[in-house]
Amino acid sequence: MSMNIKSMMKNEGFAKFAGGAVGAVYATTVLKAAVRPAFIMADKKNDAETKKYTATKEFLYQAICLGIAAAFLPFFNRGGFQIAKKHLQGQTELAKITKFKEFKEFKKDYKNIEALSKTAKEAYVKVNGGIELGSFIGSIIGLTIVAPQISHKILHPMMKAMGMEKKEDKNVGKPNEIYLADAKVPTEKPEKINVNA
């Protein structure tokens, strides 16, 4: 077991995956989807129903985050490559790379990178940096701005469809409106009296 972990730690391919922002974003999101609901369920202070509701909501939120990451990151990575690919110009060793897919294929084999000259390696690092910047921007926009908005729109209907949430009480948080809605405003005019009589 320890040998497996040690060999995994030394593995060049895994180090390439581990060194990128994309891997960290996916791994942390998957872990959050597993760990956070588990922590909620382990809490002894809340009742079973509340725990189940909160854990399901948290799991769904993280699942939405994972979907958004999967949709956003490739798009922003491609954008980062498009911006940074100017550095490939004039590099004869990297001349065959014109598309994002080709760069990813080249990056997979670390021997390709090791074989590069100093200037070509610098160009490679800059293009890779462009892709990494795309990952940073994509994950920030996707996970911190878009995910909360989307989850706000679809999480409650999803919970309702699963039978875990009752129909929303529109009067929650509006005590004055409840007061006025329930009140019967008198419509009859006060009785007229003749003071001269």
Place this chain on the structure above:
Amino acid sequence: MTNPVKGPVLDRVFKSLGDNPNSAIWVAVTIAAFKGIFRPIFTMQDKHTDPDKKKSAAIREFLTEVIAIPVYIATPVIIEKAIINKVFKNETAHVLKNIKTTSKFLSVCLSTALIPAVCNLIQPPIMAAYKKSQDAKKAQIAEATTPNTINKPAFTGKLGVKTQNPLIGKINYGMRVGS
């Protein structure tokens, strides 16, 4: 003249991110920092939640991310010093670089699992103190408004009918000029 933002500055950013073994840590920290800003804002904008609950939820979300940032930074450093530097001290520079990169990634994963536990330790006393201060404020407000409400008749369901003496209405009505 070249644009410094599009030119050298962006190139430096590309260079620094392109061969950075700490990418996993930085992306986790950056996401936590932005979540710490945006999540409370979005929570406070929710119109369907009770204002007190909103405020409490926003504080809790902010605290979670504030706790997450040092955990994401400290865990890889501790793991590297306590385990990696001792177990893998005889490795070549290239292999050691791979090991350190992988250990940082695994440390970020470990941090993700640790954060809820750390939050469970740190958050309850802070939230309890916040609740106590809110309760004290509410009690103060209630105390200040009590004299005005004590003589108010109980709400009967009909506005302006049972809350006033019928005679007063009749007398006032008759006293109007021109009626």
